[in-house]
Amino acid sequence: MERFERGEKNREIAAPLRVSERSAERWRRAWRERGETGIPSRGSPGLPRLNxxxxxxxxxxxxxxxxxxxxxxxxxxxxxxxx
Known part of the structure; x- marks a missing residue:
C-alpha cells in the first residue's frame, strides 16, 4: 500500500513481486475502493498442506x-x- 501511496507505477510494483501488471492494477483498484482491507492476502492457492x-x-x-x-x-x- 505504501507503494500505491507513493504513486509507483503498476509495472514498478509488479516486477519485483513477479506478478503481472494486471494483478498490480487489480490490487490498486481494490485499494482505492476499499482501502487496506480491500487487498488482504489470501495466501498461495493450490499449495499442498503438509502435516x-x-x-x-x-x-x-x-x-x-x-x-x-x-x-x-x-x-x-x-x-x-x-x-
Missing amino acids: PTQIARLDRELERGPLVHGWADQRWTLARVKM
Whole structure:
C-alpha cells in the first residue's frame, strides 16, 4: 500500500513481486475502493498442506542435498523439490 501511496507505477510494483501488471492494477483498484482491507492476502492457492511428519521428512531430505537425489549440482530449485 505504501507503494500505491507513493504513486509507483503498476509495472514498478509488479516486477519485483513477479506478478503481472494486471494483478498490480487489480490490487490498486481494490485499494482505492476499499482501502487496506480491500487487498488482504489470501495466501498461495493450490499449495499442498503438509502435516508435521511430512514436513520433518522434507527437511531431512533437503538436508541430504540434491546430489544424493541424483542431481548434478548442489542447487535446490522448486522444480527439483517438487519432484
